[in-house]
Amino acid sequence: xxxxxxxxxxxxxxxxxxxxxxxxxxxxxxxxxxxxxxxxxxxxxxxxxxxxxxxxxxxxxxxxxxxxxxxxxxxxxxxxxxxxxxxxxxxxxxxxxxxxxxxxxx
Numbered sequence: 001x002x003x004x005x006x007x008x009x010x011x012x013x014x015x016x017x018x019x020x021x022x023x024x025x026x027x028x029x030x031x032x033x034x035x036x037x038x039x040x041x042x043x044x045x046x047x048x049x050x051x052x053x054x055x056x057x058x059x060x061x062x063x064x065x066x067x068x069x070x071x072x073x074x075x076x077x078x079x080x081x082x083x084x085x086x087x088x089x090x091x092x093x094x095x096x097x098x099x100x101x102x103x104x105x106x
Contacts, residue, residue, distance in 0.1 A: 009103050011096055022047045027103045031096055036060065038074060043081040050095055053086040 002020060004010050010021040010028045021028040022044035029048050030037065036058040037049040057063030061071050078084075087095040100106075 009100060011100060018047075029096060029099050029103075031092055033092070034058075037082060037084070038078050043083075045083075047083065048099060049082055049084040050092065050099065051084055051086055053088050055086065 002024070004017065004021045004026055005024040007026050010018075010024075010026050011031065012018045012021060012028070013031050018028065018030045018041070022030075022041065025046055027048075028044070028046050029050055030041065031050045033052065036055060037051065039060055041047070041049070052058070055061075056075075060074050061067065067075060085095060085099065
């Protein structure tokens with residue numbers, strides 16, 4: 001078993017270690033800033049994605065008031081299959097700490 005698999009929780013960024021963390025049973029929070037998880041990460045039952053509150057404007061979405069059919073399908077798939085939370089500008093660390101406290105019940 002890897003070190004992440006023995007941890008009480010994992011918080012990381014869009015990088016290789018989150019792929020390992022998502023493959024374990026360890027509660028995992030992945031913090032995103034410039035990319036959307038739909039393009040880079042499969043859904044995983046132990047993983048929560050922390051994404052900017054304006055994620056609708058990130059690729060693969062156009063940010064236009066009305067989604068295309070494909071964008072609508074991607075939106076519906078993401079909402080239905082990915083555990084996620086949002087953060088406001090400048091509050092990524094605050095929201096990550098909130099998730100960690102809730103997960104560890106501290």
